[in-house]
Amino acid sequence: MTHGLIGVCGMGRMGAAIAHRLLSVGQPVMVWNRDPARCAPLVAAGASMAATPADVTAACDTVVSMLFDGPAVAAVYQGAQGLLSADAKGKLFIEMSTIGPEAIRAVAQAVQMAGADFIECPVGGTVGPARDGKLLGLVGGTPQALDRARPILEHLCRRIEHAGPVGAGAQLKLAVNLPLLVYWQALGEAMGLVADLDMSADQLADLMADTSGSPVAIKHRSGELAAMLAGRGDPAVGFEARGAEKDLREMAQLSTALGLDAPVTRAAHDAFTAAVSGQIGGKDAMTIAALNWRKARREPA
Numbered sequence: 001m002t003h004g005l006i007g008v009c010g011m012g013r014m015g016a017a018i019a020h021r022l023l024s025v026g027q028p029v030m031v032w033n034r035d036p037a038r039c040a041p042l043v044a045a046g047a048s049m050a051a052t053p054a055d056v057t058a059a060c061d062t063v064v065s066m067l068f069d070g071p072a073v074a075a076v077y078q079g080a081q082g083l084l085s086a087d088a089k090g091k092l093f094i095e096m097s098t099i100g101p102e103a104i105r106a107v108a109q110a111v112q113m114a115g116a117d118f119i120e121c122p123v124g125g126t127v128g129p130a131r132d133g134k135l136l137g138l139v140g141g142t143p144q145a146l147d148r149a150r151p152i153l154e155h156l157c158r159r160i161e162h163a164g165p166v167g168a169g170a171q172l173k174l175a176v177n178l179p180l181l182v183y184w185q186a187l188g189e190a191m192g193l194v195a196d197l198d199m200s201a202d203q204l205a206d207l208m209a210d211t212s213g214s215p216v217a218i219k220h221r222s223g224e225l226a227a228m229l230a231g232r233g234d235p236a237v238g239f240e241a242r243g244a245e246k247d248l249r250e251m252a253q254l255s256t257a258l259g260l261d262a263p264v265t266r267a268a269h270d271a272f273t274a275a276v277s278g279q280i281g282g283k284d285a286m287t288i289a290a291l292n293w294r295k296a297r298r299e300p301a
Contacts, residue, residue, distance in 0.1 A: 140169030192292025
């Protein structure tokens with residue numbers, strides 16, 4: 001069953017994977033990106049391309065957006081040729097970016113004032129699950145908006161969790177991401193402690209993946225960890241380190257807003273901030289786990 005033309009704004013790794021998934025299940029898709037060249041693979045796969053976000057709203061019944069941060073979301077919705085500069089009445093907007101709850105509530109209010117339905121659905125999972133329709137959907141919005149969005153979200157998500165009103169999805173997404181991002185930094189510190197042992201990178205990676213403290217991510221990625229420690233190449237980028245730094249910043253800000261102490265989150269954010277400005281840039285967040293290892297072994301970062 002198709003659901004009318006679906007617009008997808010933001011052709012980063014995740015946005016492009018979502019657009020590919022929708023095309024693969026027979027949905028007609030229109031794509032937009034600030035750099036039009038990023039749309040070319042989707043156009044080759046059968047999508048149409050819009051010149052502006054306003055054109056997406058004008059042409060599509062439903063608009064999905066997957067953008068980097070709060071300022072990018074605000075610009076795409078409310079810029080001079082943004083989504084809401086066109087007639088949005090009766091449309092459905094599904095915002096899948098990971099941003100803070102206050103920012104998402106501001107966008108929702110603008111959309112609703114324009115006479116459209118809005119739901120947030122930040123997701124757990126990276127590019128592979130996005131292409132396979134196996135993301136974890138963390139929804140904030142009214143039950144009525146979710147009912148309208150559900151047929152599309154079911155193409156993208158293996159599980160759809162309704163957390164509450166708009167803003168709840170953002171809170172839940174930050175909570176879901178936090179332990180993993182802290183783990184990558186903690187794993188890096190652990191690797192520094194054993195960098196001088198006479199054990200191969202493969203042995204250590206296999207052992208770390210088999211301990212009681214290891215998350216699902218390292219169990220699936222121990223081979224990539226071993227390759228990275230052995231200097232055989234960095235892991236494929238699924239979740240950029242700069243995105244991890246942004247998420248940790250949002251987590252720390254939310255903790256402050258809630259009156260909570262979050263020393264581990266803040267320490268992990270400081271570590272990612274330093275790493276992103278220095279060694280790992282646009283690499284996968286997991287790359288931070290090798291920095292202390294390389295430092296202890298006096299290898300180039």
